[in-house]
Amino acid sequence: MHELALAEEVLIIAEQQAIQHSLSTINSIKLTIGALSCVEPEALRWALEVTLENTLADHAEIQLTIAPGKGKCGGCGATFAVTELPAACPQCQNWQTQILAGQDMVVQQLTGTE
Amino acid sequence: MCGICGCESTTHEHTDQSHHLHSHDSHDHAKDEHAAPETETVQQELSSTRLIDVEARIQARNDSYAEQIRTRLAANQVWACNLLSSPGAGKTTLLVETIKALQPAIPLMVIEGDQQTDNDAQRIRQTGTPAVQINTGKVCHLDAHAVLHQLDHPALTESAILFIENVGNLICPAAFDLGEQARVCIISVTEGDDKPLKYPDAVLGSDLLIISKTDLAPYVDFDIGRCATNARKINPKIDVITLSAKTGEGTTPWIDWIKASRQHYRQTSTLLTA
Numbered sequence: 322m323h324e325l326a327l328a329e330e331v332l333i334i335a336e337q338q339a340i341q342h343s344l345s346t347i348n349s350i351k352l353t354i355g356a357l358s359c360v361e362p363e364a365l366r367w368a369l370e371v372t373l374e375n376t377l378a379d380h381a382e383i384q385l386t387i388a389p390g391k392g393k394c395g396g397c398g399a400t401f402a403v404t405e406l407p408a409a410c411p412q413c414q415n416w417q418t419q420i421l422a423g424q425d426m427v428v429q430q431l432t433g434t435e
Numbered sequence: 436m437c438g439i440c441g442c443e444s445t446t447h448e449h450t451d452q453s454h455h456l457h458s459h460d461s462h463d464h465a466k467d468e469h470a471a472p473e474t475e476t477v478q479q480e481l482s483s484t485r486l487i488d489v490e491a492r493i494q495a496r497n498d499s500y501a502e503q504i505r506t507r508l509a510a511n512q513v514w515a516c517n518l519l520s521s522p523g524a525g526k527t528t529l530l531v532e533t534i535k536a537l538q539p540a541i542p543l544m545v546i547e548g549d550q551q552t553d554n555d556a557q558r559i560r561q562t563g564t565p566a567v568q569i570n571t572g573k574v575c576h577l578d579a580h581a582v583l584h585q586l587d588h589p590a591l592t593e594s595a596i597l598f599i600e601n602v603g604n605l606i607c608p609a610a611f612d613l614g615e616q617a618r619v620c621i622i623s624v625t626e627g628d629d630k631p632l633k634y635p636d637a638v639l640g641s642d643l644l645i646i647s648k649t650d651l652a653p654y655v656d657f658d659i660g661r662c663a664t665n666a667r668k669i670n671p672k673i674d675v676i677t678l679s680a681k682t683g684e685g686t687t688p689w690i691d692w693i694k695a696s697r698q699h700y701r702q703t704s705t706l707l708t709a
């Protein structure tokens with residue numbers, strides 16, 4: 322359940338932002354989770370619910386977007402969408418896929434009240 | 436305040452679980468940080484909602500600790516190797532055999548990660564190699580902050596190899612960079628040759644896959660070739676070594692792999708610092 326540790330990081334980021342921008346309450350948090358990051362979105366939602374309880378972000382609305390994964394074929398050079406691993410090249414069917422995107426986990430935006 | 440990571444900040448190690456990771460007695464900064472914010476302010480009515488663009492990577496804090504580890508390792512020419520596997524795949528057994536093969540020519544150090552007990556650190560110390568145990572409590576992985584705190588216990592030996600045995604778990608440790616130079620994933624033949632497909636993240640992030648306990652291969656339906664092929668579908672660059680820590684079969688290529696990887700690191704890091 323590393324999602325709990327990641328939720329903890331989200332809280333730390335939210336708290337830092339709250340200090341920086343003099344917010345007393347966080348109302349919503351917008352996250353982008355890469356389709357190829359090692360996170361189970363539902364597990365992260367649950368972990369956030371537990372972690373944010375009794376903090377300044379208690380009951381904050383969690384907006385979770387899955388960022389698409391992208392791969393590049395080491396054989397023919399084609400780039401293509403990757404939803405899960407392993408992923409074969411749709412052009413030449415080989416398995417020399419290099420992952421270009423879809424592993425990041427980012428806190429994009431939040432809204433809060435002063 | 437924490438002299439190692441400077442972690443006196445208001446936002447650090449909140450939960451009891453993560454507090455577990457802090458072994459320093461003087462380092463009890465988890466308790467009052469989480470005082471509930473003043474909720475009932477008179478200004479609530481007048482207050483305005485604001486939208487903040489944050490754009491912060493969730494793992495930024497772990498990665499900055501990992502970067503500090505890398506700097507410390509490079510300054511001491513220490514090559515670090517992070518071992519990932521399911522519980523019982525044979526990490527500690529292999530480490531003990533590896534240590535016997537490498538010492539005393541190369542100074543060695545070990546960090547053991549387990550949820551509970553220091554059994555594995557004790558097994559390592561019986562070889563004469565220093566080992567520290569990190570107990571993660573309910574947490575199912577090592578993170579860079581916990582490892583950074585152990586880099587001085589004992590102090591890093593110049594030109595050593597640091598082995599980090601992660602908590603037995605093929606999912607969570609994959610998400611945490613520990614500042615290591617090499618990541619090794621171990622799958623034993625009793626686990627099924629489709630394991631790389633079931634746990635792709637550990638394979639994707641590793642430099643080497645070790646297929647272990649090959650002495651048991653005759654007794655189980657495990658196709659070593661298929662396991663290697665599955666791993667390469669996920670990570671085309673991954674090296675694969677098959678071995679048995681029990682019989683010693685195949686351990687020479689593993690020792691050679693360590694030496695070559697360490698040699699490469701020492702050459703490139705010397706070039707960088709020169």
Ligand SMILES: Nc1nc2c(ncn2[C@@H]2O[C@H](COP(=O)(O)OP(=O)(O)O)[C@@H](O)[C@H]2O)c(=O)[nH]1
Pocket residue numbers: 520521522523524525526527528529603647648649650651678679680681682
């Ligand atoms: N047959 C056989 N058993 C092994 C081998 N390596 C480890 N084991 C056994 O597997 C069990 C778990 O090993 P351990 O090193 O503690 O695994 P860890 O949890 O990954 O550190 C122990 O009973 C070991 O004796 C091997 O190469 N062959």
Ligand SMILES: [Mg+2]
Pocket residue numbers: 526527528555600
């Ligand atoms: Mg062990």
Ligand SMILES: [Zn+2]
Pocket residue numbers: 394395396397398399410411412413414415
């Ligand atoms: Zn192709």
Ligand SMILES: [Zn+2]
Pocket residue numbers: 437440442457462
């Ligand atoms: Zn600290």
